[in-house]
Amino acid sequence: MTTLKLFLPACALALLAACAGFPPLAPEPPEERDRGPSEPVDLSDVPDAVPRHEVRTLAGNRNPYTVLGRTYRLIDDETDYQERGIASWYGKKFHGRHTSNGEIYDMYAMTAAHKKLPIPSYVRVTNVDNGRSVVVRVNDRGPFHDNRIIDLSYAAAQRLGFADQGTAMVDVEIIVPDGTAPAPLRQAGGDTALPSNAFLQVGAFREQSSAQRLAESLAPDVEHGVIVSHATTPAQVYRVRVGPLVDTGDLHRAREQLQALGYDQTPLVYETP
Structure with missing residues (x-):
C-alpha cells in the first residue's frame, strides 16, 4: 500500500x-x-x-x-x-x-x-x-x-x-453502515479478503458448447479453477468464470494471467449457488 x-x-x-x-x-x-x-x-x-x-x-x-x-x-x-x-x-x-x-x-x-x-x-x-x-x-x-x-x-x-x-x-x-457491519478483512500482506464466491468472468455465451470450449482452453494456463455457470434469467446464458478468489492479491494475479492470454475485460462477480 x-x-x-x-x-x-x-x-x-x-x-x-x-x-x-x-x-x-x-x-x-x-x-x-x-x-x-x-x-x-x-x-x-x-x-x-x-x-x-x-x-x-x-x-x-x-x-x-x-x-x-x-x-x-x-x-x-x-x-x-x-x-x-x-x-x-x-x-x-x-x-x-x-x-x-x-x-x-x-x-x-x-x-x-x-x-x-x-x-x-x-x-x-x-x-x-x-x-x-x-x-x-x-x-x-x-x-x-x-x-x-x-x-x-x-x-x-x-x-x-x-x-x-x-x-x-x-x-x-x-x-450509513449499521453497527453490525463487518470491518474489512485483511491478510498479512495487506490484501483485502474476498467473499468465498468471488470469481472473474471471462465470457458469456448462449450456447453451452461455446462456453465449455473456452473453459477447457483456459484451464491449462490459469492457476485457479474454471467453471461454466448457467443462468436462465433474464435470458439463458452460460458464463465462463475463473476462481474462487481468496483476496485482492489473488484477484490481481488471476487478472494478470488472463490479460497475458488476451482477456482484458474480466469483471469481478459473485457466483450464486
Whole structure:
C-alpha cells in the first residue's frame, strides 16, 4: 500500500486525473478520450458495493482541497446527505490508475467519485428516468464540472442504463453502515479478503458448447479453477468464470494471467449457488 508520505505530493495529480467528468485544459485527440470496453461486456452480475465501517485516512480526505483553481470542502456531517443531479461515468482511460485515496480504479467495480463526501462513503444511486438503482463505494474525487454531482464507474453506469448516453439524472443518497457491519478483512500482506464466491468472468455465451470450449482452453494456463455457470434469467446464458478468489492479491494475479492470454475485460462477480 502506498504510504502517506509518498502519496500526498502526488495527490493533486491524482485529483486532476481522477475523473472524465471535467473539461480538459486543451482538446484531446480522439484516441485519448475516455471510453468503455472495446467489446460488449456482460456486467449484469457485478454486485453492489456492500456498506461496511472502514477507517477513513487523510489519503483522499484533504480538507479543503483545490482543483483547477477551485477550492472544495468536504461535508461535515454526511449522515443526511441526499441530492438530485447529473451523473457521468469514467472508464478505460482511467482503468488501472490510482484513485484519490491511492486505490486502483477498476471500471468493472461498483465505485464512484464525489467532490464532497468523505472517502470511503457508500451511496445509493437511482436513475430518475428508469428507476434502476445501485449501491456504490466512493473512493475518488470528482467530477470537477459544475453541473455534475457524481462520477460513476463504467459498471455502475451500465447497470443504471446510461453507459451509452454518457450522463443521466440521478438521485444520490448516503448509506450509513449499521453497527453490525463487518470491518474489512485483511491478510498479512495487506490484501483485502474476498467473499468465498468471488470469481472473474471471462465470457458469456448462449450456447453451452461455446462456453465449455473456452473453459477447457483456459484451464491449462490459469492457476485457479474454471467453471461454466448457467443462468436462465433474464435470458439463458452460460458464463465462463475463473476462481474462487481468496483476496485482492489473488484477484490481481488471476487478472494478470488472463490479460497475458488476451482477456482484458474480466469483471469481478459473485457466483450464486
